[in-house]
Amino acid sequence: AQLVESGGGLVQPGGSLRLSCAASGFTFSRYTMSWHRQAPGKERELVALIGGPGGGTNYADSVKGRFTISRDNAKNTVYLQMNSLKPEDTAVYYCRASWLADYWGQGTQVTVSS
Numbered sequence: 036a037q038l039v040e041s042g043g044g045l046v047q048p049g050g051s052l053r054l055s056c057a058a059s060g061f062t063f064s065r066y067t068m069s070w071h072r073q074a075p076g077k078e079r080e081l082v083a084l085i086g087g088p089g090g091g092t093n094y095a096d097s098v099k100g101r102f103t104i105s106r107d108n109a110k111n112t113v114y115l116q117m118n119s120l121k122p123e124d125t126a127v128y129y130c131r132a133s134w135l136a137d138y139w140g141q142g143t144q145v146t147v148s149s
Contacts (some may be wrong), residue, residue, distance in 0.1 A: 036060035036138045038130045043143030046120055050147070054115040056130030056140055064088065066134040068113040072126035072145075079129070083115060085133065097123075106108055121146045 042054040054070065069084040083096055083104035084093045103116040113130060125147050130140040 036136070038132060038138055038140035040128065040130050040140045042109040043128060043145045045146045045148065047149050048107075048121060049145055050120050051116070051118045052120065052126055052145060053096070054145075056113045056115075056134060058111045058113070058130075058138075060134065061136070062140070063075060063111040063132070064108040066132040068104075069131045069133070070113075070115045071129045071131055072124075073129070073142075074123075074126040077126075082128070084111065109147060113129070116144070120145075122147050 037058045037059045038053060042052060046052050057137045060103040065087045066085050067084060071079050072082050073079040074083040082095050082098055083102055085104045086107050094102060107111045127142040128144060128145050129142045
């Protein structure tokens with residue numbers, strides 16, 4: 036099984052980025068997919084989650100109204116649309132798949148700075 040994130044980079048405050056996570060090697064549609072982030076010196080935290088078959092979503096309070104998680108089961112891909120980015124969103128963002136097993140991607144750096 037493999038998760039590969041992409042789409043990170045440097046963006047100015049107020050800007051947008053869309054992260055993608057391409058999955059392979061497991062039944063993607065049955066897994067709950069989530070995005071987590073870890074800033075320097077801080078613990079890794081859950082950012083957003085989307086259920087498997089039901090597709091229900093949940094967000095950290097700090098990103099509600101700014102971030103949107105979605106999935107395309109035909110493409111085995113989960114996305115995180117990030118709008119109105121703030122410097123405090125700077126972190127390494129990780130994709131995770133969980134159900135019968137637990138898989139993590141390698142992470143992608145997001146830096147919000149002017």
